[in-house]
Amino acid sequence: MLLDSNAGSYLKSLVRDSGPARRKGIHVHGPSRSADVVAYFGDSPDKLYQLEQWLPALERLDRSRRVVVVMRNAASFAEAKRLTSLPLVLAETQPDLIDLYAAGVYKLAIYVNNSMRNFQSMAEPSIIHVHVDHGESDKTSSISNQLKAYDKIFVAGRAAKERCLRALWGLDQDKLVSIGRPPLDGSFSSVLPPDDRLTVLYAPTWQGENEANNFTSLDLLGPDIIQQLLAVGVRVVYRPHPRMAEMGESEVQRADEEIRQLLGSANVDDGRHVISTDHAIFDLFEDVDVLVTDVSSVGLDFLYLHTDRGLILTDRHSDSDRMRESSPIGAELAAISADTIRDLPQMLEEVRSEESAFATRRRLKAHYFGTHAEGQSTAAFIKAVGEAIDERIESQRAAANG
Numbered sequence: 001m002l003l004d005s006n007a008g009s010y011l012k013s014l015v016r017d018s019g020p021a022r023r024k025g026i027h028v029h030g031p032s033r034s035a036d037v038v039a040y041f042g043d044s045p046d047k048l049y050q051l052e053q054w055l056p057a058l059e060r061l062d063r064s065r066r067v068v069v070v071m072r073n074a075a076s077f078a079e080a081k082r083l084t085s086l087p088l089v090l091a092e093t094q095p096d097l098i099d100l101y102a103a104g105v106y107k108l109a110i111y112v113n114n115s116m117r118n119f120q121s122m123a124e125p126s127i128i129h130v131h132v133d134h135g136e137s138d139k140t141s142s143i144s145n146q147l148k149a150y151d152k153i154f155v156a157g158r159a160a161k162e163r164c165l166r167a168l169w170g171l172d173q174d175k176l177v178s179i180g181r182p183p184l185d186g187s188f189s190s191v192l193p194p195d196d197r198l199t200v201l202y203a204p205t206w207q208g209e210n211e212a213n214n215f216t217s218l219d220l221l222g223p224d225i226i227q228q229l230l231a232v233g234v235r236v237v238y239r240p241h242p243r244m245a246e247m248g249e250s251e252v253q254r255a256d257e258e259i260r261q262l263l264g265s266a267n268v269d270d271g272r273h274v275i276s277t278d279h280a281i282f283d284l285f286e287d288v289d290v291l292v293t294d295v296s297s298v299g300l301d302f303l304y305l306h307t308d309r310g311l312i313l314t315d316r317h318s319d320s321d322r323m324r325e326s327s328p329i330g331a332e333l334a335a336i337s338a339d340t341i342r343d344l345p346q347m348l349e350e351v352r353s354e355e356s357a358f359a360t361r362r363r364l365k366a367h368y369f370g371t372h373a374e375g376q377s378t379a380a381f382i383k384a385v386g387e388a389i390d391e392r393i394e395s396q397r398a399a400a401n402g
Contacts, residue, residue, distance in 0.1 A: 023095045026089060026091050026096050026100055029081055029087065030086065030087035032087070034104065036066050036389065037067045037106070037110065038109040038110065039068070040070050040111050040118065041072070041073075042071070042072040042115045047115075048080065049134070050134035053282075054110075054112055055084045055086070056182075056185070056186045057182035057183060057377075057381055057382075058086060058110070059086060060378050065382075065386065069084065070089050070121070071090050071091075072117050072120075074090060098124075101124045108388060109128070110132055110385075111132065113133065114146045122150070128389065129149070130152045130154060131153045135296070136159075136181060136301075138163065138295055138326060138327035138329065139296060142160070143163055143168060147164065147171065148168065151175070152175055154178075155176055156369050157178050157367070157368050157370035159368045160178075160368075161178065177384045177388075178372075179372070179377055179380040180370065180372030180380055181301070181304055183282075184305055185375050188282045188286050189286065190283070190286045191284060192237065195235045195272055197233065198290070199290075200235070200288070200291075200292060201237045201238075201284060201285075201291050201293075202229070203239040203241075203298050204218040204293065205296035206241040207219070207250070214316070215314075216316065217316050217336070218255045219250070219254075221316065221337075223258045223259055223262065225336065225341065225344065226262050226263065227262065228345065229292075235272055235274075236274070237273070237284060237287075239277075281301075282301070285301075285305055289310060290352065292314070293311075299333070303329070303361055303365050303368070307362055307365050309352075312333065312335050312344075312347055312348075313333045315337040329368070335347055
């Protein structure tokens with residue numbers, strides 16, 4: 001069947017997610033005002049934790065540079081209303097987003113992940129596009145070739161710069177700006193009930209999109225880690241990854257169920273082990289003596305905030321050479337593997353008492369986060385935003401003057 005030209009254009013507009021048929025309108029929550037900075041989030045609520053950790057820094061930025069949170073998912077928009085006082089804007093379709101940007105004078109957009117929908121926003125040439133990510137990590141997902149598309153890439157420190165330049169051929173190193181880790185500048189509160197025992201938090205990462213990005217210990221080591229911890233009489237806190245719900249039927253999901261059963265049975269006797277799905281992980285850190293986790297941002301965040309406390313990483317592949325090549329922190333702290341898990345009780349003692357363990361953590365913190373002291377990263381972030389905007393304005397002036 002042949003289509004007339006108008007019908008063909010109409011169908012093409014649907015395919016590329018643009019055109020009148022796709023408009024849903026722009027919805028605003030909070031004060032309607034002009035803004036310099038867009039905090040952009042295009043994903044569903046299961047990934048809102050990626051934006052949420054940046055909200056305190058964005059709220060601080062709002063004092064000097066007006067910020068608006070632009071969202072593309074209605075469920076996330078509804079959920080975010082309880083998370084921040086910043087104005088929220090919902091622009092579900094690409095035409096809505098184009099209309100929003102055309103009506104405003106936004107100068108800079110901040111992206112907390114590499115969502116495919118970021119690139120609909122990045123089509124706007126009048127805005128500086130800045131990637132900040134939602135954690136400092138040696139995972140392969142932290143060095144996506146997509147980073148080349150952003151105008152600026154705000155990173156934690158030297159480790160991230162080296163990781164990006166080593167893996168991404170042709171990346172302009174002038175795009176990389178060290179700001180420390182602003183989400184860790186917040187005020188965190190104790191959320192666990194008091195307990196006189198050693199408290200160990202087990203917080204595995206998720207399984208990633210593919211095996212190359214799979215660092216989780218949950219399916220291979222998780223239940224054994226919990227059994228070892230219970231056997232030595234510590235209080236166990238288990239924190240499943242926020243994306244656990246989307247994993248479906250899998251070995252990871254079955255290991256999660258087994259851990260919940262192990263802790264449930266242990267609580268019949270003492271009732272004080274914790275499965276935490278609601279508390280902010282930075283708050284959980286406040287009550288923890290030792291963290292057991294995988295190569296991910298969780299271990300590095302704990303290292304930054306609590307260098308004086310024990311940190312043990314896992315190696316799901318039982319491959320120390322691979323770990324040395326892929327992760328500086330993993331090379332030195334990934335002690336738990338299928339071959340060494342029986343030594344976990346001894347590790348708990350060593351990471352809390354040996355001076356060499358303290359010295360290693362201090363050195364690794366400097367490598368990943370540089371000289372930014374606690375509380376200073378947000379100031380560095382705000383300064384970097386201002387400098388990027390000023391750089392763009394100066395460039396435009398120079399172009400206008402020929």
